[in-house]
Amino acid sequence: MSMGRARSVVLIGMEGHLIEVEADIGQSLPAFVLLGLPDAALRESQDRIRSAAKNTGIELPRRRLTINLFPASLPKSGSSLDLSILVAAWAAEAHVAGTAKVVFLAELGLDGRLRPVKGVLPAVRAAAQAGAETVVVAAENAQEAALVRGVEVLAAEHALQVASYFRAPGAVEVPADPAQEIQRVTPGSPHAEPSAGGEAAKDLADVRGQAEARFALELAAAGGHHMLLMGAPGAGKTMLAERLPSILPPLNEEESMAVTAISSISSGAASVTRLQRRRPFEAPHHSATAPSLLGGGSRIPGPGAVTRAHCGVLFLDEAPEFPRSVLDSLRQPLETGRITLHRSAGQVTYPARFQLVMASNPCLCGLNVGSGTQCSCTVAQRRNYLYRLSGPLLDRIDLQVQVERPHSAALALQQPGESSAEVARRVAQARAVQTERLAAFGLSLNAEVPMNLLSEQLRLPSKEVRALDAALDRAQLSLRGYVRVLRLAWTISDLFLKDHPEADEIDAAMVLRQSAGVRT
Amino acid sequence: MRAKDRTGVLGEDRAAEYLQAKGHRILQRRWRTRTGELDLITMDGAQLVAVEVKTRRGLGYGHPLEHIDEAKLRRIQRLLSEYAAAHRMWSVPRRIDAVAVVLKATPGSVELRVQIDHLQDLP
The missing domain is CATH 3.40.50.300 (P-loop containing nucleotide triphosphate hydrolases)
Structure with missing residues (x-):
């Protein structure tokens, strides 16, 4: 078989798109053809990939290598596709197998080392949502990738580890260091650390x-x-x-x-x-x-x-x-x-x-x-x-x-x-009160409450808002200002755990x- | 004879042996005109084949096949047409092949290890 497949993800903004990488080795003079709207950084990947393959010891064939990135119409950029292209090429040469559904997300060094990339978390999340089960990342990205639940995360430091993990039956022995095996990272394993606070905040x-x-x-x-x-x-x-x-x-x-x-x-x-x-x-x-x-x-x-x-x-x-x-x-x-x-x-x-x-x-x-x-x-x-x-x-x-x-x-x-x-404790309490009251309207904070809600469902008795009405009449306050005073008054009353604002809160x-x- | 030419002749010999073993009939070696040279001309079944042989000692300067470019292929194509015309073989189907010969010295021996890579029907 001279066709190989692997998967990867490209990010457009925050949105991850699953990419299928197909590699075809043709009986023609050596060349590297990259199809599917790659940008300049992605085009450069061909040199990284050839060198990485050579220095890994599993050379790419001296043939025409055609890489197709599907969907072809999506513009692709960045270096995170490096590993997936190399693996697809290896699969085409039957060095590796079983990679067609695996997502690879790493940049390659010339020596075959895997380098971390940006945006692993949204990329892995998109992959998981698209149904991917296994993701291979650089070791430095392992913890980030493991934050996504429901995906098996494999962390490797070198392309060799990837080659030996996915080695096709009957393929040549990979000269891998047995001490360095691919690491399986799960949210529960010591590799993945649960959430914790950062540096001390200002108090x-x-x-x-x-x-x-x-x-x-x-x-x-x-x-x-x-x-x-x-x-x-x-x-x-x-x-x-x-x-x-x-x-x-x-x-x-x-x-x-x-x-x-x-x-x-x-x-x-x-x-x-x-x-x-x-x-x-x-x-x-x-x-x-x-x-x-x-x-x-x-x-x-x-x-x-x-x-x-x-x-x-x-x-x-x-x-x-x-x-x-x-x-x-x-x-x-x-x-x-x-x-x-x-x-x-x-x-x-x-x-x-x-x-x-x-x-x-x-x-x-x-x-x-x-x-x-x-x-x-x-x-x-x-x-x-x-x-x-x-x-x-x-x-x-x-x-x-x-x-x-x-x-x-x-x-x-x-x-x-x-x-x-x-x-913070009082703030949390006040927020809980607001959420309870506003959930029915699909809101959670007083700041989001629109004017019509304040003048209908959340209308206050007229004796409470008398002072405010007077200010409006004397043109000390615009109608917009009026609404904002009401929102603020609601927050004050929530902070003091009152049912609704009264004249004091409005003042x-x-x-x-x-x-x-x-x-x- | 200079060292690089000796390497070339050695490589062509090996390529010719290899192609004969695969059933090619060698028609001519080093066919020359004023504008160029074809390394090997063979018959593979009913096809007339111009074979470009590239020989290297080791891979230090890249693989031999990487040094065949578009211009070279066009030149070979033109020479092959000239050959066919000169030998009244207009109607014979033709194609271009490339053979890479990598010669590697084996430590402690005068024998050379030969690695042959054959590409058929180049565009």
Whole structure:
């Protein structure tokens, strides 16, 4: 038989596609023909594969080798197909057998060593969903691959181990080192480590004083509200924002899979060893471009900061310093929870459901706090500074809070604040209450509640909302602002385990909305 | 005679022996015109075959077959047509074969180990 088969997976965005690799050895002059829309990196694989085969000791025949990658119409890129092509060629020469249904995911070194590749987790998951039972990966990728349940994961360090494992009956003896056999990795085996926390997170106990800002942070965590922190330089805006992930509930199974898969495709190969439980925190610098935030690149665009912040926090420090077009490009992912990028080669959709936290100075000099007597900005400067945050964007920010500089009295107490663990417990409780109430409407967080729901099923008695109605009538509040105050009020009442918000909660929500003094 | 030519003649001898054993009738060796040379011309059954023989001592510079390129094949095709015309064999079906001969010295012996690779009917 001069035909050989193997399988592999190519990723387009986050989506894995099972690829069948067919190798045919023809009676013709030596050549290497690669069919099925390979890109430049994949074309280079032919040289790696020939050298790897030679240095492994099982040379490819001096004949015309035709490799077909099926489905042929799908553009393929990357080096993760190397091993599958080599195995298919070996199968065509009857060196190996039984590889037609096995998925191979590894890059080859010239010496035949298997190198780890990016995106193993989503690739193996796609393979498992497509019905593959066995996956062969480089040893460095073994733990990542073993996170997917229902697949047999084989880890090898060298192509020789693969050749000897799949050796065809009657094929020449493979000069393999018997001490180095292919390793079978299962989720239960010591190779695969269950999920665990990463490095120690920053704790809210470090924040002294700042009662109002701490409460706002707790609200943001409980209701999933986007937040704008406004305050003078050194007031502790960044410090607070960095501690938001520590009070958010850990990722559930499904979210954890998605977040780990994203870090698998966006960070270096073999960096993922376990499921990520902590929510991600992305803090791009304000020189960021729209493609770096949203995802970009030629051919198939890669993920950006909004995707890496999926299920976590996207923190924009010095928000008005970001180009306005960049900030406004966040509106669509804020609305839909995902980002679709179009290129001539095709389109990809990445998940991007993140909680937006922005920090800003109140003006150029940063001193326009309190009575603002120290501020040296002109009125026009002050106005222009905050006008860099566009109305439609601010419209999506439920919480706009002033962060005061700590007073000496508060610092002198030297009392560490409440720890993250305690706050996280209350947040989890408030989230449970919300989920119970909102599950009927297919929602889980107060921040997602639409206006019509608030004015119908979740309508409050008119005596509770009297103050709010008055503010609306006096035009202190827009209708959109009205809705956001209601959402916030619901979160406050959930945090205090009340049935529904009353006048006190609505008052508190109004204060928290407007304390930053940004136009509503 | 230079060493590389000696290698070539040695390889052609071995190739001729090999092809005869496979039933080829050798018509001519080293058929030359002003524009080129055919290494071996044989009859394989009813087919006229031009055989390109490539010989190497060892694989240090790659496999012999890797050194036959498209231009070479076109030249052989043209020469084969000329041969057929010169010998009034227009109507005889023709094809091109390639034979790779790898000569390897055996340690402690003057004998050479010969490895022959035969490709039939090249496009």
